[in-house]
Amino acid sequence: MKPFNKLATSIAVIDIENIDTDQIIGSDHLKITNKNGLGQHLFSDWRFLGSGEDNPDFILNQHVTKHSKVLVAGDNFGCGSSREHAPWALLDFGIQAVISSSIADIFSNNSIKNGLLPIQVSKEQHQFLLSKNAKPIEIDLVNQLINCEGEEFQFDIESFARHCLLNGMDQLDFLMDHLLKIEDYEKNKDAKEIAHEV
């Protein structure tokens, strides 16, 4: 997993609320047993016409936004299914951060474990960013700052998620470091259960 520090890119805006993970990556593409190549199917029902050609109206097909690394989306992004294929697909396509006024819990959790930065901003900041399609943006995770068109604002992020993203670490090491505690917990629990059965 690549560490996330600073990102300077352009914004791609998808001003649609409640974008669910079925739209991000359809169930047709969950049949793989690895994580590879999902970017080509990102938003496939919106990105491609019935004929299989690019839909010229879709934002990620447009010249000015097709290489954007930040997605600004409508409220409640990533709702629905727990499929981690959604952040895998976004990252594989080249998206490194998603900004919205709210982001669904499981999607947000999954993103952090893969180095995709989910940022929740206030309603006003959200409105501002929704109006900045194709404009440059800078995200500074160390200082938790977003810079766009002369506006600068701070964003909140859960401290451990920030730590993991900055260091490019998933959270398994954190758990493995506590294996002795886990063993203690299990012994204690098993003892209680045995006592309880007698």
Added chain:
Amino acid sequence: MVNTLFDKIWQHHLVIKETQDTPAILYIDTHLIHEVTSPQAFQMLRDNRLKLRRPDKTFATSDHSTPTSQTNDDGSYNYFGEQEERQVNQLKINCEEFGVTLFPLGDKKQGIVHVIGPERGITQPGQTIVCGDSHTSTHGAFGALAFGIGTSEVGYTFATQCIPQRKPKTFGIEINGELQRGVTAKDVILAIIQQIGIGGATGHVIEYYGSTINNFSMDQRMTICNMSIEAGARAGMIAPDQTTFDYLKDREYSPKGKDWHSEVNEWKKLSTDQGAIFDKHIQIDAGQIEPMITYGTNPQMGIKIGEKIPIKNEEKALNYMGFSEQENLLGKPVDVVFIGSCTNSRISDLRVAANIFENRKVSKNVRALIVPGSHEIKRQAEEEGIAKIFIDAGAEWREPGCSMCLGMNGDIIQEKQICISTSNRNFEGRQGKGGRTILASPITAAAAAVSGMIVDPREFINP
């Protein structure tokens, strides 16, 4: 100190408490897995040369990619394609390698993961349960803390039997009163989601309680908890009571003998204390709820079946569905009816549907699929004569699985077809590209199947 049901289970499973800098480490009692979200997690174990820590607490089944058609004469399966077959086979290989109990395709204990967990007695009150599937909230009906996780966390659970978690907030939903004729648990949860919204419970664990919930069977409670995620909730839960204990008694994995009595005594302590405060709270009058259907492309876009589609600036969704504001959907022709999924594929769902199919025929323009949630349910429905009612009516009586809820196994609808579905999600393309899903109860779905159109199911039920 007064606590909510959630708080009690949370505290009991803390290996490490959360701090400013680090999340809590939460111990997991039961890990359920299926073929779609587990292969990469098994691979992670291999890549890191790790063992699966507690195979005894891990249970697997295949349900998403499995065919629901009959097997061939030689016993082979009609997979939709090679990928589906490979995924199902990979689960078998993985479970053998890591010593996990698998209820494989063809096994009499196989079925939808959220149906067989409770059915086998694996799901028990007070447990923490995770599964790489958002509808894991279903198991909360037993007074468990059960939630969906991604594949990374499936891997973490394999390796450590724990996941890192920040403590969620709590949301009390009190539901009182008696349901009207023709109204089901599905209508109750659709009405709740319509009221609080698809993101209305984000960051929260819902506890459902009140007289309506007390009177619900376990099947009804599972339908309610199942769709908690459709309001964005981390989990949904209901305190266990005699109904829960009666359901679990003598199931395969339920405690037996003396253990049973001591466990039940522990389980009885699992309820929210008088005076405990939820972070959010609403009250619902169940008596006001009518049969519900959805008209749009997420579960919050619901109406009472006779109501007009509201004016809410939902143009994108209505264009997709081919509907318009102020339109009344009664009389709208339907193409497909799907009765199944982890929301509504249990025996009581099939019984109420069968009451409507009995002595009637599926409309000639409708394809009706009935997909039981498990082999156990299928067997029971066949014994009770329910299956025969479906078959005689001209419906397809299929093998268990997730089937047309998400169409991974090839059970899909065609572009612009309207499907009345007892599943949980009406997202764009969920049941097939361009397909139009209307969520409803098994009664409403069955009434549509025999009428060929959307109808008020109360017309089919004697007062």
